[in-house]
Amino acid sequence: xxxxxxxxxxxxxxxxxxxxxxxxxxxxxxxxxxxxxxxxxxxxxxxxxxxxxxxxxxxxxxxxxxxxxxxxxxxxxxxxxxxxxxxxxxxxxxxxxxxxxxxxxxxxxxxxxxxxxxxxxxxxxxxxxxxxxxxxxxxxxxxxxxxxxxxxxxxxxxxxxxxxxxxxxxxxxxxxxxxxxxxxxxxxxxxxxxxxxxxxxxxxxxxxxxxxxxxxxxxxxxxxxxxxxxxxxxxxxxxxxxxxxxxxxxxxxxxxxxxxxxxxxxxxxxxxxxxxxxxxxxxxxxx
Numbered sequence: 001x002x003x004x005x006x007x008x009x010x011x012x013x014x015x016x017x018x019x020x021x022x023x024x025x026x027x028x029x030x031x032x033x034x035x036x037x038x039x040x041x042x043x044x045x046x047x048x049x050x051x052x053x054x055x056x057x058x059x060x061x062x063x064x065x066x067x068x069x070x071x072x073x074x075x076x077x078x079x080x081x082x083x084x085x086x087x088x089x090x091x092x093x094x095x096x097x098x099x100x101x102x103x104x105x106x107x108x109x110x111x112x113x114x115x116x117x118x119x120x121x122x123x124x125x126x127x128x129x130x131x132x133x134x135x136x137x138x139x140x141x142x143x144x145x146x147x148x149x150x151x152x153x154x155x156x157x158x159x160x161x162x163x164x165x166x167x168x169x170x171x172x173x174x175x176x177x178x179x180x181x182x183x184x185x186x187x188x189x190x191x192x193x194x195x196x197x198x199x200x201x202x203x204x205x206x207x208x209x210x211x212x213x214x215x216x217x218x219x220x221x222x223x224x225x226x227x228x229x230x231x232x233x234x235x236x237x238x239x240x241x242x243x244x245x246x247x248x249x250x251x252x253x254x255x256x257x258x259x260x261x262x263x264x265x266x267x268x269x270x271x272x273x274x275x276x277x278x279x280x281x282x283x284x285x286x287x
Contacts, residue, residue: 004081004086006074006116011081019113025094026037028102029153031113032056033092036075037212037248038118041085042285043075044248048211053091056150061104062095067114076287078118087120088249092152126250132275133256133268134170136245138234139163141174141182141206152245157185171245173237173258176206180231187253188243191237192271199236212246218282219275234258242269244276252276 005017025031034053037044050068057064065071075089096110139160144153159174164185172185176178182201183189188210200218203209220227237243243255243263252275254268264267 004078006078006114013078019115020097022100023094023097023113025113025152026240027100029151030203031092031094031152032060032150033090033152034150035248036089037251038079038084038087038089039080041284042090042287044283044285045211045215046072046286047284048214052150052209052211053093057093059149061148062093062112065093065114072118075136078116082118084118084120086123087118089116089118091116112133120183121249127157130250130253130268134165135256135257136171136173136184136255137164137167137169138175138181139172141176143174146205147182147207148203148209151206154237160185175234179233181234184245187247187250188213190244190246191232191240192242192269193236193240196241197228198225198271199228199230199232201231210246212248212251214254215283216246216275216279219278222282223278238263242262242272244272251279
């Protein structure tokens with residue numbers, strides 16, 4: 001449970017933390033966020049997360065609220081104050097508070113809102129889930145056309161996750177108008193086809209450039225594992241030998257059922273297990 005939250009220069013008890021009622025993140029989803037894994041009290045892939053944060057902010061013309069070094073200090077203080085050894089740290093930047101109107105406020109009239117919180121994750125439960133694998137449900141991708149920007153505009157993902165949960169699945173895989181899987185509601189999607197080829201969709205406006213995805217590419221390079229970056233269909237996924245997702249919250253998480261159909265033999269595949277075991281050997285750790 002989060003005990004201390006950073007909001008605009010103050011470290012506050014969870015129950016007392018809040019933002020202005022006319023904050024544009026609250027009213028328009030005019031905001032960017034990042035989620036970093038915390039492993040052994042250390043930030044995982046901080047540099048790549050900060051790179052993506054800056055890029056997303058730039059795409060929406062929201063200024064970076066402070067230097068990257070200062071942001072890093074806040075992340076670390078929030079992790080320490082919440083005594084998180086294994087878990088996640090969440091950072092959100094909004095355009096700030098202004099009288100409700102659709103156009104951007106005039107330059108210099110608002111200051112970005114910055115929120116940061118950290119939460120523990122039960123590592124044993126996460127490993128147990130990885131041992132058994134998860135189920136996913138496919139859903140139409142109804143999101144906007146710039147999914148490469150990590151905005152807080154997550155209602156389509158919420159609806160997809162809710163539908164997946166109602167069907168006994170732990171993640172939703174989103175399907176575009178051509179019948180190809182784009183990505184998970186909160187993850188990137190991967191399969192190993194019948195021939196043993198590892199496949200994932202290439203980055204672009206249709207998917208988020210996942211930091212965990214990028215670090216897994218480093219693992220593939222180290223292990224000399226070839227990868228084909230192309231869209232794949234729902235039928236291809238269901239008939240695959242293996243499937244998995246990547247995310248900061250689960251690293252490499254095996255998928256063993258899609259739409260109720262077992263993938264491969266219904267257990268996490270050998271390549272998926274190998275990649276999960278090697279993942280943290282290729283990431284950046286920082287305290």
